Amino acid sequence: MKAEIISIGDELLIGQTINTNAAWMGQELNKIGVHVYQIISISDTKDHIIKALDEAKCRTDLILLTGGLGPTRDDITKHTLAAYFSSKLIFNQEVFENIKSFLSGRSIPINEFNREQAEVPENAKIFQNKNGTAPGLWFETDGRIIVSMPGVPHEMKALMKEQILPAISAFFITPVILHKTILTFGTYEARLAEILTDFEQSLPEAFSLAYLPKDGVIKLRLTAKGTNKTALTKRMEHTISELYRIIPEYIFGTGEDTLEQIIGNLLKHQGSTLSTAESCTGGRIAHLITSLPGSSNYYIGSIIAYSNRIKEKILNVDPSLINNHGAVSREVVEAMAQGVRQYFNTDYAVATSGIAGPDGGTIEKPVGTTWIAATKHQKIISKKFLLGNNRNRNVRRASLTSLNMLRKLIQM
Amino acid sequence: MKAEIISIGDELLIGQTINTNAAWMGQELNKIGVHVYQIISISDTKDHIIKALDEAKCRTDLILLTGGLGPTRDDITKHTLAAYFSSKLIFNQEVFENIKSFLSGRSIPINEFNREQAEVPENAKIFQNKNGTAPGLWFETDGRIIVSMPGVPHEMKALMKEQILPAISAFFITPVILHKTILTFGTYEARLAEILTDFEQSLPEAFSLAYLPKDGVIKLRLTAKGTNKTALTKRMEHTISELYRIIPEYIFGTGEDTLEQIIGNLLKHQGSTLSTAESCTGGRIAHLITSLPGSSNYYIGSIIAYSNRIKEKILNVDPSLINNHGAVSREVVEAMAQGVRQYFNTDYAVATSGIAGPDGGTIEKPVGTTWIAATKHQKIISKKFLLGNNRNRNVRRASLTSLNMLRKLIQM
Numbered sequence: 001m002k003a004e005i006i007s008i009g010d011e012l013l014i015g016q017t018i019n020t021n022a023a024w025m026g027q028e029l030n031k032i033g034v035h036v037y038q039i040i041s042i043s044d045t046k047d048h049i050i051k052a053l054d055e056a057k058c059r060t061d062l063i064l065l066t067g068g069l070g071p072t073r074d075d076i077t078k079h080t081l082a083a084y085f086s087s088k089l090i091f092n093q094e095v096f097e098n099i100k101s102f103l104s105g106r107s108i109p110i111n112e113f114n115r116e117q118a119e120v121p122e123n124a125k126i127f128q129n130k131n132g133t134a135p136g137l138w139f140e141t142d143g144r145i146i147v148s149m150p151g152v153p154h155e156m157k158a159l160m161k162e163q164i165l166p167a168i169s170a171f172f173i174t175p176v177i178l179h180k181t182i183l184t185f186g187t188y189e190a191r192l193a194e195i196l197t198d199f200e201q202s203l204p205e206a207f208s209l210a211y212l213p214k215d216g217v218i219k220l221r222l223t224a225k226g227t228n229k230t231a232l233t234k235r236m237e238h239t240i241s242e243l244y245r246i247i248p249e250y251i252f253g254t255g256e257d258t259l260e261q262i263i264g265n266l267l268k269h270q271g272s273t274l275s276t277a278e279s280c281t282g283g284r285i286a287h288l289i290t291s292l293p294g295s296s297n298y299y300i301g302s303i304i305a306y307s308n309r310i311k312e313k314i315l316n317v318d319p320s321l322i323n324n325h326g327a328v329s330r331e332v333v334e335a336m337a338q339g340v341r342q343y344f345n346t347d348y349a350v351a352t353s354g355i356a357g358p359d360g361g362t363i364e365k366p367v368g369t370t371w372i373a374a375t376k377h378q379k380i381i382s383k384k385f386l387l388g389n390n391r392n393r394n395v396r397r398a399s400l401t402s403l404n405m406l407r408k409l410i411q412m
Numbered sequence: 413m414k415a416e417i418i419s420i421g422d423e424l425l426i427g428q429t430i431n432t433n434a435a436w437m438g439q440e441l442n443k444i445g446v447h448v449y450q451i452i453s454i455s456d457t458k459d460h461i462i463k464a465l466d467e468a469k470c471r472t473d474l475i476l477l478t479g480g481l482g483p484t485r486d487d488i489t490k491h492t493l494a495a496y497f498s499s500k501l502i503f504n505q506e507v508f509e510n511i512k513s514f515l516s517g518r519s520i521p522i523n524e525f526n527r528e529q530a531e532v533p534e535n536a537k538i539f540q541n542k543n544g545t546a547p548g549l550w551f552e553t554d555g556r557i558i559v560s561m562p563g564v565p566h567e568m569k570a571l572m573k574e575q576i577l578p579a580i581s582a583f584f585i586t587p588v589i590l591h592k593t594i595l596t597f598g599t600y601e602a603r604l605a606e607i608l609t610d611f612e613q614s615l616p617e618a619f620s621l622a623y624l625p626k627d628g629v630i631k632l633r634l635t636a637k638g639t640n641k642t643a644l645t646k647r648m649e650h651t652i653s654e655l656y657r658i659i660p661e662y663i664f665g666t667g668e669d670t671l672e673q674i675i676g677n678l679l680k681h682q683g684s685t686l687s688t689a690e691s692c693t694g695g696r697i698a699h700l701i702t703s704l705p706g707s708s709n710y711y712i713g714s715i716i717a718y719s720n721r722i723k724e725k726i727l728n729v730d731p732s733l734i735n736n737h738g739a740v741s742r743e744v745v746e747a748m749a750q751g752v753r754q755y756f757n758t759d760y761a762v763a764t765s766g767i768a769g770p771d772g773g774t775i776e777k778p779v780g781t782t783w784i785a786a787t788k789h790q791k792i793i794s795k796k797f798l799l800g801n802n803r804n805r806n807v808r809r810a811s812l813t814s815l816n817m818l819r820k821l822i823q824m
Contacts, residue, residue, distance in 0.1 A: 009622075010622060010633075010635070011622060011624050012434075012435070012438070012451065013438050013449075013450065013451060014438050014442045014591060015434070015437065015438030015439030015440070015442065015448075016435075016439070016593070016631065016633060017435065017626075018430060018432050018435040019431050019434070019451075020430050022424075022427070023428075023430040023431065024427055025427065026424070026426050026427030027428070030426045036426065036427075037425075037455075038425065038452055038454050038455075038460075038464075039424065039425060039431075039453040040453075041434070041450060041452075042450050043449075043450075044622070048450075052450075070623065071601065071602045071605055072601065072602075072605045072622075073605075073612055074620065074621065074622045074623065108600060108602070108603070111602055111603075111606050112606075113602050113605050113606065133602070152625070154802060154805060179426060181428070188518075189483065189484065190483045190520070190525050190526055190545070191520070191523075193483055193484045193485075193525050194523050194525065200485060208486065209486065210422060210423060210456075210484075211484050211486065212423050212428060212429060213564070214429075221422075221423065278698075282698055282702025282707075283690075283698025283699040283701075283702060283716070284695070286690075286695025286698070286699075286716045287694055287696045287698075287699045287807075289694070289695075290694025290695060290716075290718065290807075291803075291804060291807070293769070293770050293771065293803055294771070295718070296718050296719065299718050300718055300719050301715065301718045302695060302714070302715075302718075303714075303715060303716075304688075304695070304698045304702075304714035304715075304716070305713050306702065306707070306708050306713045307708065307712050307713060309712075310712060310713045314726075358705050359705065359706070390566060391703075392703060393566060395699075
């Protein structure tokens with residue numbers, strides 16, 4: 001059973017909006033055994049929408065559209081679908097009540113644009129949108145399903161999760177597709193490929209392996225297709241245990257795990273606390289850690305010491321260390337880690353000091369030079385990394401490298 | 413002149429990777445007057461790549477492929493293109509030298525996988541990749557251009573910027589497309605649409621307006637198409653000045669401006685300094701501010717006070733305020749802002765305290781309740797916001813709302 005995702009909106013084509021919706025939908029469809037054949041982003045025009053629908057109907061059983069359902073004049077999907085099915089728009093009282101209740105909950109007065117959103121194609125099944133004013137629309141035509149959803153990510157996601165995915169599972173019979181992802185950190189793609197040459201060649205026919213590198217993390221994605229779920233699952237488990245045998249030192253997690261999650265779980269388990277002192281990463285590490293619900297149980301806080309004065313004043317870094325070794329040095333980053341750990345009275349601490357760029361590099365310490373320290377009480381580890389010449393990438397990589405160093409320290 | 417972007421990789425279809433490449437390419441192509449007709453994400457299979465190429469050739473003059481050029485076995489684009497053009501792969505010494513020099517610069521030993529990357533289709537023009545091992549490939553066929561690039565974002569971007577975009581501009585004659593984006597903050601989409609009803613109806617034929625809401629920012633994108641750049645530009649300027657006349661209180665910038673950039677420029681201009689005290693936003697504001705090169709000139713640092721103890725100890729918040737009003741209150745957030753400003757001795761400070769969720773809400777203070785304060789010396793403004801029930805969205809919205817409040821204070 002194949003599906004196609006059609007994302008509608010000129011903002012996607014001119015790159016003003018990144019198509020995060022399609023990625024999320026691909027993930028969710030995959031989980032229920034729907035094979036996404038392709039994803040296509042098209043313009044906000046009637047002709048393009050109709051052409052895309054016609055083409056998609058020839059190759060797939062399920063077409064999911066997002067976008068163009070808003071209250072403004074550039075939103076034409078609903079009218080186009082009504083025309084496509086030669087259906088007319090009728091006022092739907094239930095949709096109108098939902099719009100009124102949504103808006104009143106946010107103290108927003110209803111207006112004529114919202115009232116028009118209660119008009120829906122006569123042949124559509126309606127999915128009420130609890131998080132916005134445009135309902136989801138479900139059309140059945142020649143055994144195929146066409147679904148239209150708003151493009152606002154959290155509205156689309158709630159509609160999919162709560163109503164549309166269950167409806168798809170009920171309508172179609174789907175095959176078994178298994179994906180397992182093993183997460184690695186600490187080496188580079190070509191080196192991993194070299195180590196895994198024999199492993200890849202001995203993979204069963206139904207299996208495939210992909211390498212997905214990002215900001216230092218390399219995801220290894222194993223895919224298995226078949227009909228016998230039990231046999232496939234068993235084979236997958238065996239394949240994964242092989243990977244753990246071959247590259248144990250690089251694997252830090254699986255699936256959607258993140259370094260911040262793994263650290264959070266370890267700290268919760270130990271009942272330990274953490275603080276951070278960030279210079280070059282400027283709050284990125286704190287942001288990653290606090291993105292998790294419940295992080296206030298182990299994460300006490302952070303000092304973002306962007307100026308040397310703060311490194312000295314709050315983190316108690318001896319000014320002579322900065323004078324003698326520079327702010328980007330083993331001595332200073334270790335002092336920062338110890339300083340913040342003592343200041344916040346935590347079990348663990350991590351500190352960063354580096355030259356994120358684009359300015360500030362020297363021949364001795366080029367842009368990308370980053371010192372990271374992780375400490376647990378009296379124990380401290382620190383290391384220098386040469387990351388690269390792009391500021392934002394350096395910040396991302398330094399943050400993940402810090403978390404990986406902390407993880408290793410916790411697991412020592 | 414129309415272009416199509418083909419993004420290759422199963423990771424896009426199963427949603428493991430978000431297609432940021434296509435958005436960036438769309439933006440860059442648009443700037444040089446290339447109209448991106450559609451963006452399509454397809455699987456890592458020979459058949460699908462060939463089908464997509466055949467279809468794209470029927471409707472566009474320029475096809476840009478990314479992905480599938482890596483050193484591993486799942487990378488098949490190069491072989492597929494060679495087969496598509498009935499061309500053979502030949503070893504290219506120049507490419508090999510580039511690979512060797514790239515790897516040696518990172519102290520990575522060359523291996524057989526990398527050596528194979530030096531084999532390129534005989535009919536391709538080569539663009540050397542300074543940031544990786546896979547070169548860009550440029551094919552000319554029946555007056556159409558097909559370009560293949562690696563999928564690693566920073567490799568693709570450097571190749572496009574430095575070599576491929578200039579080559580496209582040299583090869584094609586392109587029409588005039590103007591995009592101008594006006595950035596607003598502080599109201600919601602349907603309300604803006606209502607205010608702008610007459611404005612929209614009086615737009616010239618060649619103009620269109622789109623609303624792009626995200627995390628509280630609503631981007632208004634004006635597009636104009638034509639042949640006479642001077643006339644179009646003049647008309648665009650007039651249209652934009654109309655917008656500034658109608659909604660001055662909501663507009664904070666244009667184009668790719670961000671609140672953190674605007675604040676950075678204002679602070680630099682004034683020679684003022686800034687510090688932050690973040691509770692619910694957990695480092696997100698600091699991360700946004702320090703994402704800009706040169707931010708160390710005005711941004712001194714931050715206290716991320718995730719625990720009440722830190723609010724009292726470092727920020728000097730009177731414990732009785734927390735006891736009497738709760739951590740999420742006007743009294744505490746104002747004390748945090750004043751505390752951090754005095755502690756870091758800065759001109760400005762911003763503080764946040766809120767219930768990001770999913771837990772911690774009460775009937776009186778539901779999840780999403782967020783207090784924000786901005787201060788300049790003795791002057792302080794603060795406000796309560798009811799954001800919503802999604803943790804990460806709350807953090808994003810609270811961060812941008814804080815920056816907008818700070819911007820208004822600076823511009824008062």
